[in-house]
Amino acid sequence: MPKKVGLIGCGVIGTVLAEAIQRKLVVCDGLVVFDVDASKAEKLKASLDFPVTIVPNVDALLAAKPKVVVEAASQQAVKEYAEKIVAKNIDLIVMSTGALLSLNIQSSKLHFPAGAIGGLDALASAVNAGIDEVTLTSRKPPKALGKTNTQATVVYEGAAEEAAKLFPREMNVAATLALTVKPAKVNVQVVSDPAVKRNTHEISVKWRFGEMFLRFANDPHPDNPHTSALAAWSAINLLKKMTDS
Numbered sequence: 001m002p003k004k005v006g007l008i009g010c011g012v013i014g015t016v017l018a019e020a021i022q023r024k025l026v027v028c029d030g031l032v033v034f035d036v037d038a039s040k041a042e043k044l045k046a047s048l049d050f051p052v053t054i055v056p057n058v059d060a061l062l063a064a065k066p067k068v069v070v071e072a073a074s075q076q077a078v079k080e081y082a083e084k085i086v087a088k089n090i091d092l093i094v095m096s097t098g099a100l101l102s103l104n105i106q107s108s109k110l111h112f113p114a115g116a117i118g119g120l121d122a123l124a125s126a127v128n129a130g131i132d133e134v135t136l137t138s139r140k141p142p143k144a145l146g147k148t149n150t151q152a153t154v155v156y157e158g159a160a161e162e163a164a165k166l167f168p169r170e171m172n173v174a175a176t177l178a179l180t181v182k183p184a185k186v187n188v189q190v191v192s193d194p195a196v197k198r199n200t201h202e203i204s205v206k207w208r209f210g211e212m213f214l215r216f217a218n219d220p221h222p223d224n225p226h227t228s229a230l231a232a233w234s235a236i237n238l239l240k241k242m243t244d245s
């Protein structure tokens, strides 16, 4: 049976992912794409020279029977389409993880990659023994947060669930952490810092048998400073595993 990949969202992550298919980093027989902005889908198709089908909605995407669908669109897209996709028994990779905090989807077909961070295996292991405290400090250049401050400024302090709502494009990292360590809570601090060029995430964990400190300094994607290149590569890595299996 042909192995097709479905893609919702033809922006930065969708484009990097499609380029990985073009370079055969991910092996599949074709891509079926949907974007609410049809011009984004047209532009992506025009840049590729393997079979790409543009569809006008998610129902048409599912009718093409993809092996796996990647959501690289928005939290709204996850809210609108996720249940429908997993109900068809199709694997779904979610990038806009913030949406999953308010949805209660229990399905082995639902997957999310580590995104712009990593080390989730160690955190997931620690959950079994008991986690006391998780803190995420994210420092981003003001431009990546839509700010213009000239001094380092704390723009948010609070819980991951609220951070993901207030910063839907920037705080999927907080959501991914929260989904991994639940029922433990994640305390988040967001700093708009003109001194940093990279999107920097520091994660401190105190758990029953030790402590962890993880740090990621990611180049923002030139076409979308909200998004770190690592997020797209993490989606590619997960898609590769799922299409190989």
Ligand SMILES: NC(=O)c1ccc[n+]([C@@H]2O[C@H](COP(=O)([O-])OP(=O)(O)OC[C@H]3O[C@@H](n4cnc5c(N)ncnc54)[C@H](O)[C@@H]3O)[C@@H](O)[C@H]2O)c1
Pocket: 008, 009, 010, 011, 012, 013, 014, 034, 035, 036, 037, 040, 071, 072, 073, 074, 075, 076, 077, 080, 094, 095, 096, 097, 114, 115, 116, 117, 168, 169, 170, 172, 173, 176, 224, 226, 227, 228, 231
């Ligand atoms: N998990 C992570 O660590 C992580 C990291 C970076 C970005 N993200 C998230 O991944 C998503 C994609 O990021 P990006 O940088 O590629 O964004 P982008 O803005 O470059 O592209 C998103 C595309 O999706 C389309 N779109 C938006 N809503 C849609 C909908 N309801 N249905 C269909 N198409 C829709 C837009 O028209 C756009 O072309 C964003 O939600 C972003 O916040 C997650």
